[in-house]
Amino acid sequence: MRPVRQSLMEYGRGVAGGLIFSLPLLYTMEVWWAGFGAHPWRLIIYVAATFVLLLGYNRYAGVRRDASMTEVAIDSVEELGLGLVLGALALWLLGRVTGEMSASEIVGRIVIEAMVVAIGVSVGTSQLGGDADEGMGEPTRAEAGATDRREHEEIHFSGQLVIALCGAVLFAANVAPTEEVVLIAAEISPWRTLGLALFSLTLGALVLYFSEFRGAERFVPGGSNAVSIFVGTVITYAAGLLVSALVLWFFGRFDGQAIAMCLTQTVVLGVPATLGASAGRLLLQ
Amino acid sequence: MSKLQKNWFEWVVFGVSLLLMAATLGYLVYDGATLSDAPPKIEIHLGVPIQRGTQFVLPVTLSNREGQTAEGVKVEVTVRGATEERGEFMIAFLPRGATREGYVAFQQDPRAGEVSARVVGYEKP
Numbered sequence: 001m002r003p004v005r006q007s008l009m010e011y012g013r014g015v016a017g018g019l020i021f022s023l024p025l026l027y028t029m030e031v032w033w034a035g036f037g038a039h040p041w042r043l044i045i046y047v048a049a050t051f052v053l054l055l056g057y058n059r060y061a062g063v064r065r066d067a068s069m070t071e072v073a074i075d076s077v078e079e080l081g082l083g084l085v086l087g088a089l090a091l092w093l094l095g096r097v098t099g100e101m102s103a104s105e106i107v108g109r110i111v112i113e114a115m116v117v118a119i120g121v122s123v124g125t126s127q128l129g130g131d132a133d134e135g136m137g138e139p140t141r142a143e144a145g146a147t148d149r150r151e152h153e154e155i156h157f158s159g160q161l162v163i164a165l166c167g168a169v170l171f172a173a174n175v176a177p178t179e180e181v182v183l184i185a186a187e188i189s190p191w192r193t194l195g196l197a198l199f200s201l202t203l204g205a206l207v208l209y210f211s212e213f214r215g216a217e218r219f220v221p222g223g224s225n226a227v228s229i230f231v232g233t234v235i236t237y238a239a240g241l242l243v244s245a246l247v248l249w250f251f252g253r254f255d256g257q258a259i260a261m262c263l264t265q266t267v268v269l270g271v272p273a274t275l276g277a278s279a280g281r282l283l284l285q
Numbered sequence: 286m287s288k289l290q291k292n293w294f295e296w297v298v299f300g301v302s303l304l305l306m307a308a309t310l311g312y313l314v315y316d317g318a319t320l321s322d323a324p325p326k327i328e329i330h331l332g333v334p335i336q337r338g339t340q341f342v343l344p345v346t347l348s349n350r351e352g353q354t355a356e357g358v359k360v361e362v363t364v365r366g367a368t369e370e371r372g373e374f375m376i377a378f379l380p381r382g383a384t385r386e387g388y389v390a391f392q393q394d395p396r397a398g399e400v401s402a403r404v405v406g407y408e409k410p
Contacts, residue, residue, distance in 0.1 A: 004294045011298065036354055036380035037410040040317030047310060071289060074299055081302020084309060102382030104316050111309060252410075 010125050014079065017124010018086050018117040021170055025116050026090050030177040034251050035109030043111050046250055047080075050115040053169065054079055056162035057122050061285055079125070083118025084110060090117075116173050119166060123284055160219060160281065164236060167280025168243035172273035176247040185265040193267050200240065200267075200274040205233040207278040215282040236281075240274030241266055247273075320381075325352040327379065329360065329402045334395045342388045343372075343395050345402060347379055355379040355407035362389045366398025379407070 025031050038046075054076040058067070067075070088110045091097040097106050175181065188196075207213050208220050209229050220232060245266045248254060254262045291299070332344030345362060349355060358376040363369065372389035379385055 001292050002290050002295070004292055007292060007295050007298075033378060036378065036383075037356075040313045040320060044310060044313050044317065047306075047313070068289075074289075074291070077306060078295070078299050078302045081298065081305045084302075084305045100384060102380060102384075103312070105380045105383055107309065107312055107316070108380075111313070 010129075011082070013128040014082055014121035014125040015086060017128055018083060018121035019090070021120030021123060022087070022113060022117040024174040025177070026087075026094065026113055028177055030179060030251070031112055032091075032096050032109055034177055035112045036105040037252060038108060038112070038250075040104075042250065043108060046115060047111065049246070050118060051076060051080060053162070053166055054118060054122055057119070057166045057284075058126075059162070060159035061126060061163050061166075076122075079118045079121045080114070082121045083114040083116075086121070087111075087114035087117045116170070119170060123166070123170070127284060161235070161239065163284055164239045164277040164281040165243055167276040167278075167284050168240050168273040169247065169276070170284075171276025171280050172240075172244050172247050172269055175272050176244075176253070176269055177251045181248070181265055181269055182253060184268050185261060188264060188268065193264050196271055197237075197267050200271050201233055201237050203271070204236040204240070204274050204278040205229060207275075207282070208232055208236065213279065213282050215285050219282060219285055236277045237270070237274050240277040241270050243277070244269040244273040321352060323352040325355040325379065325381070325407070326350045327355065327358065327404050327407075329404065331362075331400060331402060334391075336394075337390075340390045340392060341394050342390050343400070345374075345387050345389060346384060347376060347387070347404075348384045349379045349381055352381065354381055354410045356410045358407040359405040360387065360389075360402065361405050362400065362402040364391050364393065364395045364398045364400050366393050366395070368393065373405070378410075 019026075055072060058072045058075050058079075059069075088097065091109055091113060097109055208216060209232070245254075245262075248262070248265055248269060253265055257265075326349070328348045328350055330346040330348070332346065334341045334343045343362065345360060347358065347360065356378055358379045359373060360376070361371065361373045363371050370391050370393060372391060374387045374389060376385045376387060
């Protein structure tokens with residue numbers, strides 16, 4: 001059994017991580033507004049999607065890599081709970097949630113903020129820890145790799161994909177709710193949109209394969225083979241675009257828009273999302 | 286499968302988290318099930334005018350009782366006394382079940398005349 005002191009330290013890291021990654025969202029007007037504009041069904045899908053992402057992240061990159069699925073699920077529930085508490089506290093302190101508001105408004109605002117806080121909690125718990133307590137009874141990354149190399153290889157692709165999606169969400173969610181995305185998409189020319197897409201692809205390839213980014217050697221399979229570089233970059237960009245579209249849909253940016261406008265917005269937000277799926281992915285391991 | 290290594294404190298955190306999550310989802314399901322697509326039903330309540338310098342400010346309370354969120358709600362208040370005076374203000378968001386307050390300023394004491402108030406219009410969110 002873990003000592004309570006260690007649990008407290010883990011929660012402490014989670015709290016810090018949760019706030020670090022969600023701070024821009026807590027201070028963004030559009031996010032508060034999205035809280036009561038969003039339909040309850042949409043909020044439920046949002047909570048469910050976040051939970052799935054948390055499960056994936058905790059499974060492949062979380063604080064306890066050797067954990068069973070039960071433990072991963074328990075950790076994910078805890079992170080959601082911490083996210084809700086932290087989100088509520090921050091919004092209340094900022095005066096964005098008051099007693100005069102209706103229940104549906106309060107719940108909407110808190111849920112929207114809390115989900116990104118929860119992902120931040122998960123990332124913070126596993127990333128902000130020092131080496132000292134990693135040694136406490138849990139196998140380190142190197143040991144785990146050595147004892148079960150085959151399993152490590154197996155989880156490689158799906159694991160990397162999950163972490164890439166997490167990184168993309170963390171980066172894209174901070175930009176997605178702002179009016180700026182809509183404004184850019186409305187005014188931009190098709191050639192510039194194409195330019196943004198190529199820019200995203202180049203960024204992804206640069207980070208993953210050509211800049212000796214931290215962790216790139218260990219977590220990006222394939223090496224310098226041209227085909228694997230191409231495949232890896234395309235998959236990363238696809239992950240970025242997928243997250244970009246989902247986050248935009250969630251914030252109601254697709255409601256009543258023409259397909260072309262939706263696509264342009266997705267590409268515009270695809271830049272930060274791809275950065276998250278490449279650089280974020282390597283930093284979150 | 287490794288044995289769970291949780292201590293009592295972590296179980297408490299887990300219990301509270303589970304409860305919060307269930308309550309949130311439960312509420313959202315309830316909210317989704319009872320939500321109607323009908324336009325908002327906005328009630329206007331006029332308060333007691335307060336004299337501020339040479340002006341009288343009249344507190345106006347808006348409540349969105351049922352239906353959807355109303356965005357950019359424009360309220361118009363008219364006083365018919367010695368002269369006819371019209372005042373208005375906007376409320377950016379009036380979510381379902383929410384109450385918001387505003388003030389309208391007049392040159393004459395609204396109590397001396399006949400006061401009428403109406404919602405001019407609003408956007409769908």
